[in-house]
Amino acid sequence: xxxxxxxxVVTRCLLDPAFLARLAADRDAVLDGLGLGGExxxxxxxxxxxxxxxxxxxxxxxxxxxLWDRFPNTRGLLRRFRIELEVFSAYRDAGGARHVDxxxxxxxxxxxxLDFLDWYLAAQPETRLAVLRDVARHERLVxxxxxxxAAACEDVPLxxxxxxxxxxxxxxxxxxxxxxxxxxxxxxxxLALMERLAAGDPMSAGCERxxxxxxxxxxxxxxxxxxxxxxxxxAALMAAIDGRxxxxxxxxEVIGDDAGLTAExxxxxxxxxQGLEAFFFVPSGAAAPYLR
Amino acid sequence: MPDVFSRPGPAxxxxxxxxxxxFLSRHPEAVDxxxxxxxxxxxxxxxxxxxxxxxxxxxCASLSVAGSVPPSEETVAAIRRWVETTGTPWVGEHLSxxxxxxxxxxxxxxxxxxxxxGYTVAPPxxxxxxxxxLAAVARDGESLGVPLLLENxxxxxxxxxxxxxxxELVRELVNRLPSLGLLLDLTHFLITARNVGxxxxxxxxxxxxxxxxxxHVSGVEEQEGAHWDNHASxxxxxxxxLLGEVLPRAPARAVTLEYNWSSRFxxxxxxxELARARAVIAATGRGVA
Numbered sequence: 248x249x250x251x252x253x254x255x256v257v258t259r260c261l262l263d264p265a266f267l268a269r270l271a272a273d274r275d276a277v278l279d280g281l282g283l284g285g286e287x288x289x290x291x292x293x294x295x296x297x298x299x300x301x302x303x304x305x306x307x308x309x310x311x312x313x314l315w316d317r318f319p320n321t322r323g324l325l326r327r328f329r330i331e332l333e334v335f336s337a338y339r340d341a342g343g344a345r346h347v348d349x350x351x352x353x354x355x356x357x358x359x360x361l362d363f364l365d366w367y368l369a370a371q372p373e374t375r376l377a378v379l380r381d382v383a384r385h386e387r388l389v390x391x392x393x394x395x396x397a398a399a400c401e402d403v404p405l406x407x408x409x410x411x412x413x414x415x416x417x418x419x420x421x422x423x424x425x426x427x428x429x430x431x432x433x434x435x436x437x438l439a440l441m442e443r444l445a446a447g448d449p450m451s452a453g454c455e456r457x458x459x460x461x462x463x464x465x466x467x468x469x470x471x472x473x474x475x476x477x478x479x480x481x482a483a484l485m486a487a488i489d490g491r492x493x494x495x496x497x498x499x500e501v502i503g504d505d506a507g508l509t510a511e512x513x514x515x516x517x518x519x520x521q522g523l524e525a526f527f528f529v530p531s532g533a534a535a536p537y538l539r
Numbered sequence: 540m541p542d543v544f545s546r547p548g549p550a551x552x553x554x555x556x557x558x559x560x561x562f563l564s565r566h567p568e569a570v571d572x573x574x575x576x577x578x579x580x581x582x583x584x585x586x587x588x589x590x591x592x593x594x595x596x597x598x599c600a601s602l603s604v605a606g607s608v609p610p611s612e613e614t615v616a617a618i619r620r621w622v623e624t625t626g627t628p629w630v631g632e633h634l635s636x637x638x639x640x641x642x643x644x645x646x647x648x649x650x651x652x653x654x655x656x657g658y659t660v661a662p663p664x665x666x667x668x669x670x671x672x673l674a675a676v677a678r679d680g681e682s683l684g685v686p687l688l689l690e691n692x693x694x695x696x697x698x699x700x701x702x703x704x705x706x707e708l709v710r711e712l713v714n715r716l717p718s719l720g721l722l723l724d725l726t727h728f729l730i731t732a733r734n735v736g737x738x739x740x741x742x743x744x745x746x747x748x749x750x751x752x753x754x755h756v757s758g759v760e761e762q763e764g765a766h767w768d769n770h771a772s773x774x775x776x777x778x779x780x781l782l783g784e785v786l787p788r789a790p791a792r793a794v795t796l797e798y799n800w801s802s803r804f805x806x807x808x809x810x811x812e813l814a815r816a817r818a819v820i821a822a823t824g825r826g827v828a
Binding site: 294 | 557606607636638639640641642654656657658660662663665667668671695696697698699700760762763765767771800801802803
């Protein structure tokens, strides 16, 4: 068996996880299918397919070195928990970013890996990996917001507040985010986790685990990001805001009916949302923003 | 620019990362040169601007000298152009393969295309590889206009078809080609030692150190029962011990710290590592007069 055949088989194992799996299952049959005879099987008997798989994961990890720049805590925790190679090997097994259109660029490939990572971590029984999942999701949100800010966008002119001719009922106002708004539910406080990482904490001790909602509010004018912790009710309300429906319609979706939506409740909700300084309010059917 | 590679002692440099220009502007005297990958220059020619500040050493992972698929003429021509543009004193290339012919059968993968890993892989260590490498050096290396140094790859798994060890393979190459220079990656050597199972401090003496022109230093990581290259962490102490063993016996002209996988590698740590390397050089008596 010549070197070219050894290199061909090894290379295909690195590039084609399905081939590697078939080779692991029935080496002789697979090699016969390639026209490689008994000598090839004998030579390749010593090929450590498990280690080859990990090497393919290693190569993929190196090709994702830019994650160090954009997702330093995620990458750091992958290494801290010593699962980086297995994650990238599993990503390779799943096809990697092969289905991502290359013309979509590097961000699409990164998003593909992050989608996989979130899925992979959600499926793991180890509770400590929930920490990594929260950190990865936080860093991804910040990354997406940064990209959004960097992209050209038309800002809604907020400086010219217009008083409507008539007072509008709170329930008939349409709340619209002032800038970017993202909501995410975490099991830990991602900022606290990253502080611990920065302090060199080995993350072996437990982290407070409590379901919490965070709102990522980006003011495009000042280009600042604010993080707010929300209660479940406010988070549900904000998640339903789509910039098209009135406050009344949003509340009806969240509560399920409008039996509790009195004028007082609507005003109270309006005040709460205004207090976040994250929304402006447009009368239903109007074009200009309305600021009370 | 001064010729840092002709001094009595080896120059100390770093592998290029996106944070290198800023690092050099803040610490202009910290390094003597910058090693830049050919593949990066192809993707981002602006990286060559660092050559206005420091000498460049060109590093390569595209010639596939130990592979059955030779590089394209375009690739060799591009390497040659960058040799001229950068003024590199040599080109360091991996003693590896990066692509392979497709062994066709009923089950085809990427029909009509050679397999391209996009990363270097240690070859079978045998006579056929010796001949393949010597032919590649004669075909492509000698056309570059500067010496081609061969770098020892890390061994992550036993490669089928091997009939000799890596040190024996390298020895055979230098014996057959007296002009061949070497790039000794001490971390790769350590990784191979750990994964294969030999004592690196004992075996380093069997390496043809008299041919070593450049030395690489980087970090190592242990995961899943094996040791892996890691250019985002500091080299372990044993790598600097190996450096101390090598320098008295090798006419090395350059020591490169490869901490280029993360642009967030702390400058303070990089400065520490540079000082560490210079201290080892000084202790061996090979410092700059």
